[in-house]
Amino acid sequence: LKITPITSPANPLLKKIRGLHQRSGREKSGLFLIEGAKLVNEALKKGLAVKEVVVSESFLKAGLGASHTSDISALFVVDDKQFQSLVTTEGPCGILAVAQTPVHDLEKVFGHKSPLVVIAHGIQDPGNLGTMIRTALAARATGMILTKGTVDPHNPKVVRSAAGALFSLPLVCNLDVEQVISSVKAHGLSMVACEPAAAVPFWQVDLTVPLALLFGNEGQGFPGSILKMADKTVCIPMHEETESLNVAISAAIVLFGAVQQRLSAVPTTNP
């Protein structure tokens, strides 16, 4: 294990890392930032293309877990204060990795025997998007498509809240929603939009077919032009005093509605 100390704040690697705090820096370089031991380990375990690993002096002194060192061939060390300027969290995480952003195409997401694709349209909150990614993987989704106007999935807050699922679930980003919907149809998937104003509960439609589930911007429904293109629109029946559900919660409910239908061999009600 080669350990290289970095002392100059103007060091190009440190500048590159700080550039990854912004979406523009991530998009230009095709790299993103992974912060904290748990996530760095997860990324190494999943075989992500990790470019550089940087630790703080304290972290190095406290001793690297065996799990790190086995997969890392080179390590950069900076002092604790400098390290803090490289990460986006306040806490003492002590280790970060720069990794190559995985690039997937729509074929990867659709090309399954029984595709279950989540389309996130205009989701703004990084925590919500991260939770949706984590939940989509748990529900055995085959991939996720993010339309233009959705928060960058390699935003450090999304990376954190996705809790490693980001390293496993194929994502395709930055597409026009109309383009996505055409592609969904061209691949023979049923397009189901989840919309509070819909009349049909999600459990009344067949979610076992090749399926794309569309979830929209928090608080807003979809424009009519999008709803018209969906094969079906479904709702989550709610207590009348509830205005709406958090979009990550809505996605989880409908996704596991699909899991239930897909894994159930017997009817689930009227037992």
Place this chain on the structure above:
Amino acid sequence: LKITPITSPANPLLKKIRGLHQRSGREKSGLFLIEGAKLVNEALKKGLAVKEVVVSESFLKAGLGASHTSDISALFVVDDKQFQSLVTTEGPCGILAVAQTPVHDLEKVFGHKSPLVVIAHGIQDPGNLGTMIRTALAARATGMILTKGTVDPHNPKVVRSAAGALFSLPLVCNLDVEQVISSVKAHGLSMVACEPAAAVPFWQVDLTVPLALLFGNEGQGFPGSILKMADKTVCIPMHEETESLNVAISAAIVLFGAVQQRLSAVPTTNP
């Protein structure tokens, strides 16, 4: 509408309000803090016992919405800097209310024809608890019980993330989990614990019966002593690469599994 300016930082009302930032202050006074126009309006609409309403000078100058003034008989005004010391968020919310903490007993939570009760055991994250409260109301839960060691539901962060549901859903707090389970059984409810290691998926048990759903501390399962007392333990079947789901997500999935069973007249699978 009587408007009273407050200029002294030592004013007893301001001291009282700052005391409500801490759990001890809330528990001693039986009061809690509601921050922001949307939530204050919601509290007034739901008939919560609002004691005092305080606004910042800028908020007053910008003009109170008609919705406020109709339900408020007296208003206190402080300068903007002072106001900022009274609230727990950074943003410019401009209005806060001090309200009496609603007190409910277990009879209120259980005393329904078809009770659906959520038991939150040791939930630590305020955002998760707030989301659980919001989702429980949406799923027509009849109430929620919080065991000792669970975050205070009147913590300002919980109040925010519950998005008004806190003002409608009966909550009972600070009970021993053993005491809660005995009471659940004494009232004839079926006690279902949600636990990642369980063998039976949630959709394979009858959730239409009088029901208490137990959700545990994020990341940890339940001790065997609690599992032994449950009538059933259920899991959410997940992709093997997923360690766990967020507790608010888990609660939403199982709660709407119950909604599905309760509202479905026909089998939902094998259509």
